[in-house]
Amino acid sequence: MEKVSIKTSNNFCPQALFLYGTYKEDGTPNFGTFCWFSYCWDSEMKVMACIGGEKLTKDHIHAGKVFSANLATEALIPYAEYFGNTTGYTKGKMDIPIEIEHGAVLPVPILKASPWVFELEVEQSVPLNGGEIFICKIRNVLAAKELTDEEKSAEERMELVAPVIWTSSGNGQYFSLNPIKKETFEKNKT
Template sequence: MKKDIGSVLALYPTPLVVVGAMVDGKANWLLAGHVGIIGHDRVMVSLAKPHYTNKGVKENKVLSMNIVTEEMLPAASYVGKVSGAKEDKAGVFEYTTGESGAPLLTASPLTMECSVVDIYETDGFESFILKIDHTFAEESVLNDKGKVDYHSLKPVLFEMPTYEYVKTGEVLGKCLSFADQYKK
């Protein structure tokens, strides 16, 4: 028998990203774990309304989502802990600027340059619905067919109920490969 534990968000873990946005002409970085896929070319990042980064995202209508690796965790955690309204975080990471003007984090092996297509507001949060304009990946995280290889990428995952960072685990099988084992 299952126990009703209330209205609990239970879809974690999710990939951890550093959101990059220009705010008042400077690159600003924010650690985010509330991310999701809403189509093959659309993603969402949900940020608490008071975040300084939101100002730049709303003004410029662009941002970058940079996958966090284990090596990036100290700096990524730092940009999640301090506010850009109180500290200039532009120098925390080296970056380039994308076609849209979004800052693209150099240290991340996989970066998505995105444009805002909608903003969905809920109590305390602004969820930015994003079109993926460009995805930049280091050769080292691509397989021989040019697809992202998560065994090489090794993204850090964020687990909400315990606020822990976790790693990806072993492969169970190919997508839909278990269907033949189903007994009607």
């Protein structure tokens, strides 16, 4: 495959989507959609999460040093789209019909429909020009019980989870990682 140089971009770097959950000062949950999420090693597996710009989620992470990272799935695309396009500073943002639970270990909101959730505690933050990287200890992982069945193949478990990835190519698109469906979801058409 012949390569050509292009301007700096992440257009074809598909990324898993996570809905980060925090609590506001009044106890109201708040969620935002983020994809700059990966893993690192520092004596144990940890998470590194980057948030660019000014976001209410980032303000809450600074204040409480904890948040949840809820894996986005096909069923959660409408919420991922909503949380990603509605600022946390919008009054009534969370006045929507979505089931929320409390974290098992940390004081963080959890999306009941997400099959894989990290409860994260910030150990270190790295301020950047226009963004910030949070290095987090994984305090707990909540997984749908069906995903712990070792008798199921990886493909069967992927089908159960139905995770989606997102790419900023074009106007942005969601893609299913479900090996059965292999669907493409267009942004704003869910």
